[in-house]
Every structure is written in C-alpha cells, then in structure tokens.
Amino acid sequence: MCTRCSGHRAKGNNGWPAHQCWTSQNSDSPFAVLREDHQAMIAAGANKLFPDGQGSSGFITEKAVQWAAVMLLSRAFSLDLQEEEGQAWDMGSDPDIALVPWADMLNHSSGAGKGSCLVYNPNSRIASLHAHRSYNQGEEVYDSYGPGLSPSKLLLDYGFVDSENHNHAVDLPASTLGPVKSKANEAFLEAIGLPIGGAIFTVTSSGVDESVMAWTRAAVASKEEMEEAGWREGHHNAPSIMIQFSQPTSQQNELEMLHRLLWACEGLLSKYPTTLAQDEAAIAVKGPSLPPARRQVLRALMSEKLALQGACHSFSDTIKKLHSGIPCGSLYP
Numbered sequence: 001m002c003t004r005c006s007g008h009r010a011k012g013n014n015g016w017p018a019h020q021c022w023t024s025q026n027s028d029s030p031f032a033v034l035r036e037d038h039q040a041m042i043a044a045g046a047n048k049l050f051p052d053g054q055g056s057s058g059f060i061t062e063k064a065v066q067w068a069a070v071m072l073l074s075r076a077f078s079l080d081l082q083e084e085e086g087q088a089w090d091m092g093s094d095p096d097i098a099l100v101p102w103a104d105m106l107n108h109s110s111g112a113g114k115g116s117c118l119v120y121n122p123n124s125r126i127a128s129l130h131a132h133r134s135y136n137q138g139e140e141v142y143d144s145y146g147p148g149l150s151p152s153k154l155l156l157d158y159g160f161v162d163s164e165n166h167n168h169a170v171d172l173p174a175s176t177l178g179p180v181k182s183k184a185n186e187a188f189l190e191a192i193g194l195p196i197g198g199a200i201f202t203v204t205s206s207g208v209d210e211s212v213m214a215w216t217r218a219a220v221a222s223k224e225e226m227e228e229a230g231w232r233e234g235h236h237n238a239p240s241i242m243i244q245f246s247q248p249t250s251q252q253n254e255l256e257m258l259h260r261l262l263w264a265c266e267g268l269l270s271k272y273p274t275t276l277a278q279d280e281a282a283i284a285v286k287g288p289s290l291p292p293a294r295r296q297v298l299r300a301l302m303s304e305k306l307a308l309q310g311a312c313h314s315f316s317d318t319i320k321k322l323h324s325g326i327p328c329g330s331l332y333p
C-alpha cells in the first residue's frame with residue numbers, strides 16, 4: 001500500500017493535496033524505522049512497478065516512503081472491499097486497507113453511531129456514511145471511527161479523547177484474575193484458544209460480558225466440575241464444554257468467579273498513581289496550566305477508573321445476593 005501510495009504521488013495523482021505531511025529527516029525520529037522498509041521495498045524492485053514515476057532514480061525515495069506511511073497511519077480506513085481477485089481496483093494482499101479522499105478529513109464524534117461509520121458497497125463501488133444529526137451550514141461534520149470506542153482506545157489509536165465519550169472501559173489481562181485451579185483447567189483454556197497468559201478481557205462500568213464470566217468459571221472450576229462438564233484431557237470437545245460454563249454451575253464456583261473478578265478490578269484500580277477524585281480536581285482547573293494533551297490523558301484515565309469502579313460495585317452486589325441465599329441460577333435475568 002505504501003508503494004502504491006508513493007507511486008500515485010509520483011505520478012501527480014495525489015488525492016490529498018491538503019495533507020502534505022511533515023516528516024522528519026532526523027535519525028532519532030520515529031520515522032527512522034521506515035528506513036528498513038524503504039530498503040526492503042527497493043530490494044523487492046518496487047521502483048519498477050511505476051516505471052513512468054520519476055525518471056531513472058525512481059519514486060521510492062526514503063522521504064516518499066515516510067510520506068506514504070504517515071498518510072496510511074493517519075488516514076487509512078479498514079473497509080470490507082470484497083472485490084473479485086484480479087479486478088483493476090484489487091488491492092492485492094492487503095484488501096482491507098483503503099484511502100478514501102474527503103472521508104478521511106472527517107473527525108470522529110463519540111455521539112455518532114454505527115450509521116456514521118464508512119462502509120463500502122462492492123456492487124455500486126461507493127463508500128458511504130450517514131450524518132448522525134442535522135448540521136447547520138458551516139458547522140463541522142463528524143463521522144464515527146467505530147461505535148463504542150472507549151476513551152483509552154481513542155487515545156491510544158488516534159491520539160485524542162472527545163468530551164462526548166462515555167464508553168467507559170478498560171482492558172483486563174486474564175493473568176490478573178489469579179492462577180487457574182489446576183493443570184486440567186489450564187489445558188482446557190489452552191484448548192479453547194484463550195490461555196491465561198494470552199487472553200485480554202474488557203471491563204465496563206456494568207462489569208464483564210458473558211464470555212468473560214464463562215472463562216472465569218472454567219478457570220476456577222473444581223476437578224469434579226470439569227469432569228461433570230465433560231472435559232477429559234486429550235479430547236477435542238472444549239468448545240461445547242465452554243457453552244456449559246456460560247451459565248452458573250454452582251454457588252461455590254459463582255462466588256469464586258465473582259471474587260476473582262472483583263479482586264482483579266480492585267487490584268488494577270489501586271495501581272493508578274492518582275485517584276479519580278484527584279483527576280477530577282486536576283481536570284476542573286481551567287486555563288493553560290493543564291495542556292490539552294494532558295487533559296485528554298486525564299479523560300482516558302478517569303474513564304478507566306469509572307469502568308473499574310462500576311464493575312467493582314456490580315460484582316460486590318452480585319456477591320451480596322449470593323450470600324443472601326439467592327440461588328446462582330436466578331442471579332442473571
């Protein structure tokens with residue numbers, strides 16, 4: 001895609017005249033890493049792909065590769081192109097990355113939903129999106145980079161957090177839930193492709209979704225519960241057994257599952273260097289003492305803490321219900 005982008009630029013087909021990106025020649029710059037990509041592209045004969053590009057010196061210069069990479073990193077869309085192979089517009093081995101002039105000028109609004117995400121129709125060959133509200137003339141129009149993106153995800157992937165965002169969420173590595181019950185549980189979680197060392201779960205202010213609860217039930221299930229569910233090491237029935245853990249299996253297992261999740265969230269909360277109250281006080285300060293970038297980071301951190309606090313309340317409430325004698329089968333509507 002970098003090669004194609006550089007080639008179009010060299011031929012004067014640059015659809016992004018307004019976006020002449022600055023790229024540093026400084027060897028300490030993060031773009032220095034692209035030097036290897038440039039050399040690999042030259043070695044692979046990329047200059048021969050667009051022979052009419054830029055005379056004998058070719059168009060794949062280090063600066064062109066930097067420019068193309070910056071364009072892709074800051075403007076590319078992930079689209080389901082679903083083209084037949086061999087078509088003139090076939091994007092080759094990486095069909096889901098696309099540059100869409102004009103649409104790439106839109107900023108994201110967390111108020112915009114799925115209808116405001118760009119989608120491609122292979123029949124009409126048109127990429128389209130819908131405005132999520134009416135706009136007055138001269139007003140900035142927004143799209144959605146993805147419905148439900150959390151502040152942390154926006155910050156890490158796009159470098160900003162808009163003030164409209166209330167999708168509080170944080171990622172929880174499965175390893176923070178503590179050790180699995182035994183080697184049998186470990187083998188089972190490996191068999192379903194979600195080993196304790198590799199799985200990452202999302203926590204929102206209402207807790208975790210059913211699949212995370214199922215995973216945790218399986219991680220803490222006793223030997224008898226694993227056998228009752230039908231698990232025998234060496235068997236290939238892990239996915240069907242996992243379905244059995246989508247419902248509570250016993251009071252004991254449900255309590256342990258909820259406690260593990262509660263402790264993991266409390267543990268994560270305690271690791272932040274500042275409290276939510278301190279962040280709230282810091283962000284309330286008006287004026288230049290709080291730089292815009294710091295304000296966005298604070299928004300993301302506060303959102304993560306709100307997610308963890310909400311989840312802790314939700315787990316504690318359910319634990320209380322279990323202690324009050326409500327059967328585990330009646331806990332969730």
Ligand SMILES: C[S@@+](CC[C@H](N)C(=O)[O-])C[C@H]1O[C@@H](n2cnc3c(N)ncnc32)[C@H](O)[C@@H]1O
Nearest residue numbers: 074075104105106107108109158159160161162
């Ligand atoms: C595809 S560009 C969008 C257009 C870009 N703002 C421009 O001027 O060309 C994506 C980048 O725009 C910025 N951006 C998008 N939405 C934003 C928002 N709501 N607030 C602040 N920056 C935003 C981020 O830097 C993001 O990485």
